[in-house]
Every structure is written in structure tokens, then in C-alpha cells.
Amino acid sequence: MAKLLQVEHLKKYFPTSRGVVHAVDDVSFSIEEGETMGLVGESGCGKSTLGRTCIHLLESTGGTIRFQGNDVTHLSKKALAEYRNCVQIIFQDPFSSLNPRMTIRDTVTEPLKLSGRFRGEELNRESERLMDLVGIEKRFYNSYPHELDGGRRQRAGVARAISLKPKFIVCDEPVSALDVSIQAQILNLLMDLQDEFKLTYLFVTHDLSVVRHISNKICVMYLGQMVETASTDALFARPYHPYTKALLSAIPTVDIHNQQQRILLKGEITSPINPHPGCRFAQRCPYATAECTQSDLPLVEVEPGHFVACSRIRQINKDL
Amino acid sequence: MAETTLEKKTFLSVENLLVQYKLSGETVYAVNNVSFTVAKGTTLGLVGETGAGKTTIAKAILRILPDHSLKGISGSVVFDGKDLLKLPETEMRSYRGKNISMIFQDPMTALNPVKTVVDQIAEGIALHQNMNKANARIKAIEMLETVGISADRADEYPHQFSGGMKQRVVIAIALACNPDLLIADEPTTALDVTIQAQVLDLISSLQQKLGTSMILITHDLGVVAGTCDAVAVVYAGEIIEYGSKEDIFDHPMHPYTVGLFGALPDLKKNVNRLSPIVGLPPDPTVAYTDSCPFAERCPHVAPQCREKKPHNAEVSQGHFVRCHLAGEIAGKAAP
Numbered sequence: 001m002a003k004l005l006q007v008e009h010l011k012k013y014f015p016t017s018r019g020v021v022h023a024v025d026d027v028s029f030s031i032e033e034g035e036t037m038g039l040v041g042e043s044g045c046g047k048s049t050l051g052r053t054c055i056h057l058l059e060s061t062g063g064t065i066r067f068q069g070n071d072v073t074h075l076s077k078k079a080l081a082e083y084r085n086c087v088q089i090i091f092q093d094p095f096s097s098l099n100p101r102m103t104i105r106d107t108v109t110e111p112l113k114l115s116g117r118f119r120g121e122e123l124n125r126e127s128e129r130l131m132d133l134v135g136i137e138k139r140f141y142n143s144y145p146h147e148l149d150g151g152r153r154q155r156a157g158v159a160r161a162i163s164l165k166p167k168f169i170v171c172d173e174p175v176s177a178l179d180v181s182i183q184a185q186i187l188n189l190l191m192d193l194q195d196e197f198k199l200t201y202l203f204v205t206h207d208l209s210v211v212r213h214i215s216n217k218i219c220v221m222y223l224g225q226m227v228e229t230a231s232t233d234a235l236f237a238r239p240y241h242p243y244t245k246a247l248l249s250a251i252p253t254v255d256i257h258n259q260q261q262r263i264l265l266k267g268e269i270t271s272p273i274n275p276h277p278g279c280r281f282a283q284r285c286p287y288a289t290a291e292c293t294q295s296d297l298p299l300v301e302v303e304p305g306h307f308v309a310c311s312r313i314r315q316i317n318k319d320l
Numbered sequence: 321m322a323e324t325t326l327e328k329k330t331f332l333s334v335e336n337l338l339v340q341y342k343l344s345g346e347t348v349y350a351v352n353n354v355s356f357t358v359a360k361g362t363t364l365g366l367v368g369e370t371g372a373g374k375t376t377i378a379k380a381i382l383r384i385l386p387d388h389s390l391k392g393i394s395g396s397v398v399f400d401g402k403d404l405l406k407l408p409e410t411e412m413r414s415y416r417g418k419n420i421s422m423i424f425q426d427p428m429t430a431l432n433p434v435k436t437v438v439d440q441i442a443e444g445i446a447l448h449q450n451m452n453k454a455n456a457r458i459k460a461i462e463m464l465e466t467v468g469i470s471a472d473r474a475d476e477y478p479h480q481f482s483g484g485m486k487q488r489v490v491i492a493i494a495l496a497c498n499p500d501l502l503i504a505d506e507p508t509t510a511l512d513v514t515i516q517a518q519v520l521d522l523i524s525s526l527q528q529k530l531g532t533s534m535i536l537i538t539h540d541l542g543v544v545a546g547t548c549d550a551v552a553v554v555y556a557g558e559i560i561e562y563g564s565k566e567d568i569f570d571h572p573m574h575p576y577t578v579g580l581f582g583a584l585p586d587l588k589k590n591v592n593r594l595s596p597i598v599g600l601p602p603d604p605t606v607a608y609t610d611s612c613p614f615a616e617r618c619p620h621v622a623p624q625c626r627e628k629k630p631h632n633a634e635v636s637q638g639h640f641v642r643c644h645l646a647g648e649i650a651g652k653a654a655p
Binding site: 042043149151179180181182183184185187188191206208209210212213214236246247249250251252253254255256259262264265268269 | 369370482483484485512513514515516517518521539540541542543545546565566569570579580581583584585586587588592593594595596597600601
């Protein structure tokens with residue numbers, strides 16, 4: 001399969017009055033066409049920033065982004081408009097990402113209109129086709145967002161995102177704000193659309209059971225850096241980084257007879273402002289030694305396709 | 321297991337609790353004839369989706385429902401031999417924070433932003449335990465250390481704390497007067513999983529140390545599995561299934577409970593498609609007096625479900641299900 005998106009040494013810093021926030025700090029990955037990459041981590045680790053930087057909702061501070069082999073790190077206004085035809089985003093909160101003064105029909109029609117690809121009656125036909133495709137019933141076409149429940153609102157967000165037939169969609173916590181019974185409906189919809197239109201997803205979430213369900217491969221982020229990346233099956237079967245291990249063990253499971261032992265971490269997530277060199281997880285890591293905080297750690301391929309950034313990986317994982 | 325849990329002394333008994341709100345001329349049927357008991361030292365999980373009425377049940381027990389939108393409340397909440405709903409407000413005030421306390425969902429908004437955390441903990445201690453300010457402060461700092469926050473941060477303000485630490489402060493406030501009953505309303509929903517694990521561990525170890533009973537409100541079945549002894553599944557303001565943790569997780573009977581388990585992505589199994597519950601949560605302004613509120617979404621719906629309200633049937637000892645077809649569709653094992 002061809003690589004659709006290739007990100008190398010991507011950085012995104014935010015200057016603040018208290019110092020520079022290293023939201024995304026030297027992250028590299030690639031996504032193949034038609035696959036779903038899950039991006040997991042705790043709040044504030046930079047996963048949404050990374051997703052948004054990839055599609056130019058935020059301008060990167062450093063590094064390169066390649067889309068279908070072309071460098072799209074810096075784009076002119078015209079080229080950016082073209083890039084945006086190919087990449088889209090679905091936001092977390094369907095309550096605040098839709099314009100409250102536009103009907104669902106207007107919201108879905110707007111990108112079609114702006115693209116100039118549709119005119120007059122075509123516009124109407126196409127927007128109705130899209131709303132039907134994502135499962136919005138006819139009686140809601142002319143409703144305003146506040147009249148709809150969270151699930152239907154998120155369907156409208158999906159319809160808007162797929163309207164111009166993008167190749168790549170960043171799904172930024174698309175089901176976190178929804179109830180379990182509705183969450184499953186939206187996840188199924190996203191997977192159906194992927195099959196039908198060969199979409200590629202970057203799926204940002206903190207919910208590991210969702211990411212396990214939907215992704216082919218997973219990147220785990222901690223404080224702006226990638227600590228482990230592997231295929232979904234490999235990551236869940238053999239997590240090597242101590243943070244990934246703790247993260248996976250902390251997922252509450254519904255199996256009351258096999259409650260796994262949770263690895264309890266000490267302390268809280270440290271600040272991403274002017275971070276120390278070395279491993280950023282060291283302060284909470286049960287295995288950390290002085291050498292962990294001395295220099296930055298590269299991602300090392302420990303098994304084919306399985307990369308880990310940890311200097312003590314062989315001491316922690318005897319099976320490696 | 322189930323029998324030992326139920327044989328323990330019940331000390332909170334809620335019966336036929338009914339709460340209605342008024343909302344721009346319409347009646348919202350928030351809680352409809354809910355009954356349950358909590359035994360000393362155990363944890364009851366109240367599970368359900370947004371708007372099911374879980375938080376309203378909790379607030380009704382503490383009598384902190386908003387007066388301006390409350391239309392009616394009836395039933396009884398018997399705590400330690402007294403019906404809390406019939407107490408005069410002044411007497412009720414002595415229960416809140418002392419015998420019964422609550423951990424609120426959102427630690428970001430539950431704390432007073434212009435008071436130091438130690439003052440917020442000491443406030444309740446001084447009020448309920450007749451301590452002077454200096455002693456209350458000492459006790460408050462002890463509480464902070466119990467929840468894992470060092471004493472040198474006691475005089476900081478909430479905005480200087482992270483989300484997980486704020487939730488610990490809220491827990492310290494709730495447990496400061498050693499309550500008999502702790503109501504935890506989604507205590508970890510706003511937190512990340514590794515912090516959630518820390519906070520749940522903290523709550524259950526303190527609960528064991530102090531012998532506190534707990535009502536844990538959550539939408540997360542995984543959290544329930546790790547912490548509760550008994551479970552009540554709430555739908556449309558009713559408890560549609562109630563039993564021990566083993567009853568609910570190993571032998572869910574109500575189609576809604578079965579559906580909830582089915583809709584969860586499973587960490588251990590690879591399935592291609594999830595099985596969502598079709599349709600939408602019920603409209604709370606509809607009174608389901610002659611029908612099952614789940615009928616519209618139920619895969620097993622039969623004509624009688626739309627004509628008659630199912631009664632609460634005991635399918636095995638201590639396991640109650642409100643469904644006409646409970647006997648026929650039973651046996652669906654937990655995932």
C-alpha cells in the first residue's frame with residue numbers, strides 16, 4: 001500500500017507567558033492509504049494538536065509533512081485550499097462544532113457550495129444524498145443543531161466532513177461526548193464509510209477500547225512525544241513501554257472475574273512548558289534511573305514495525 | 321456472594337422515589353418510583369446513560385434539588401431510621417457533609433476558586449465537629465495527606481492544581497467528617513485513565529479503612545465491575561434491573577442491560593461491527609405509565625410491551641428485572 005501521509009520530526013510549539021509549550025515535539029509517523037491510525041494519550045499530551053497540525057489547522061513549528069508524496073509543510077493560500085479538498089476533520093464536541101444558526105441542511109450544503117462543484121438543484125440533491133448516507137432522517141433536514149441529540153449532531157459533523165470526498169480525515173475524539181449506545185452507532189458509521197470510500201483516518205482518542213476496535217495501528221503519545229508505536233494487535237499483546245503498560249492496565253474492564261492488576265502510577269502528568277531533556281515519563285516511571293533524564297531518546301525498532309522510546313526497555317522486558 | 325451482601329444490615333432504603341421537574345410548561349418525569357437499598361459497608365452502582373435520572377436520585381437523597389424547577393417529590397428515603405424527605409431543613413443540614421456527603425462529577429467547578437483548598441476542607445470540619453479553626457486546619461491537612469497531597473500545598477488555590485489533584489481535594493472534603501454514606505457522582509469521568517485508576521484505588525482503600533457505604537453513579541460499566549457490590553441499571557428514571565454485581569454482569573436479563581454490554585467495544589475480542597442499541601434515549605417529558613419505556617428501542621418488543629407497564633419481577637434471589645419477557649430472553653451470557 002502507498003503511504004498517504006508521512007510526517008517527519010514534526011514540532012508544534014506555543015509561546016505563552018510562562019514559557020514555550022512543547023505540544024508536539026519531534027514526532028514522526030506515516031499512515032498508509034485506507035488504514036486507520038489511532039493516536040492515544042492523556043489529555044494535554046498533544047494528540048489533538050498533532051492531528052490539527054497535519055491538516056494545517058495549525059501551522060507547524062518544524063519538521064515536514066508529506067501528503068501523497070508531495071511536501072505540504074508550507075503551502076500558499078491556493079495550494080492550501082486544494083489540500084483542504086483532500087483532508088477533513090470531525091470534531092469532538094458536536095454541540096459546539098456546528099453553527100447554531102444554520103440548519104443541518106445549510107451546514108452540509110455549505111462546503112458543497114464553496115467548492116463550486118455543484119449548482120442549483122444539484123446542490124440540494126447532493127446534500128440530501130449525504131444526509132441520507134450518514135443516517136439523518138428527512139424530518140431533521142431543516143432542523144437546527146439544538147433540536148438534535150448528540151448522535152445526530154455528530155452524524156451531521158460526519159456528513160460535512162465527507163461532503164467533498166476527502167481522502168484523509170482526522171477524527172478528533174468523535175465519540176467521546178456520546179453515550180455508549182450512541183457511540184457504537186457512530187463508530188459503525190465511520191467504519192462503513194471507510195470501506196465504501198477507501199478513507200484514511202487518523203483517530204485521536206483517549207479511549208483505548210475504542211481505538212482497539214477501530215485502528216490498524218496505534219501511536220502512544222506522552223507529553224508531546226511518541227513513546228511507542230505498533231500494529232494494534234502487537235501493541236495490545238506486547239506493550240513494551242512502561243507508560244503503555246500502565247495505560248493498558250488502567251482500562252476498566254467489564255469482566256468481573258478477571259479484573260487485571262492495575263499498574264498504579266505515582267504523581268501527575270508534568271508540564272509541557274520548557275520540558276527537561278530525556279524521557280518525559282521518567283518522573284512517574286517505576287523503572288526510571290538517573291540516565292533516563294540525561295538525553296532525548298529515539299524510537300527504536302524492537303520488533304518489525306514495533307517502535308519504543310525507552311532506554312531501559314531490555315531490563316524491563318525480559319522477553320526481548 | 322449475593323446472599324451475604326443482601327443479608328448485611330441495610331441502612332439506607334429508598335422507596336418509591338418520584339421526582340418531577342417543570343420545564344417551560346412541560347413536566348419532566350426525572351425519577352419514577354425508584355426503590356433500592358444500600359447495606360452497611362457496601363457499594364451500589366447506579367448505571368445509566370445521560371439523562372436517565374441518576375444524578376437526580378442522588379440529589380434527592382441529599383435534598384439538594386433546585387427549588388425553582390422542582391415540581392414534585394414523593395416517596396421515602398429512610399436513613400438510619402429517619403425519613404430524610406420529611407425532616408425540617410435545619411435538621412437536614414446537619415446530615416449533609418456529616419452523615420452523607422457527595423463527590424461531584426466535575427472537580428473543575430465543584431471547588432470555590434477564591435478559597436485555599438485547606439480552608440475548603442476545614443470549613444465542613446469546623447461546622448460539623450465543633451472544632452475551632454486551628455484544630456480544623458490540622459485535621460484538614462491530615463485529610464489532604466490521606467488523599468496524597470503534601471501539606472506544603474495546602475494553602476494553594478484550586479487553579480494551581482491539576483484535574484486529578486482537584487478531584488482528590490473534593491474527595492478529601494467529602495470524607496473529612498467520616499460520613500456513613502458517600503455518594504460519588506461520576507467521580508472519575510473528567511479524568512484520564514491512569515489518574516482514574518489512582519482515584520478509584522484511593523476511594524476504595526479509604527472506604528475500606530473507614531467502613532463507608534457508597535453509591536457510585538457512573539455510565540462506565542468497567543468502573544462498576546471494579547468497584548461495586550450491587551448494581552442498579554437506570555433507564556428513563558426507572559430502575560429496570562437490579563441485583564448483585566454477579567447477577568448483572570454474568571446474567572443480564574433486561575434487553576437494555578444486554579444491549580449496553582453489546583455496544584461496548586471489547587478489548588479482548590476482535591469484532592468487526594459493534595451492536596449499538598437502535599434509536600435514541602427516551603423523551604423525559606413522556607410519562608410511561610402504560611408501557612415499557614424501552615419498548616421503542618427493544619429488539620424483542622412484543623405487543624404487551626406497548627400496552628402494559630412491566631412489573632418488577634424477582635427472577636432469582638435479589639435479582640429484579642422490569643421486563644415482560646425477562647423469562648423468555650434470559651440466558652444471554654455477559655460478553
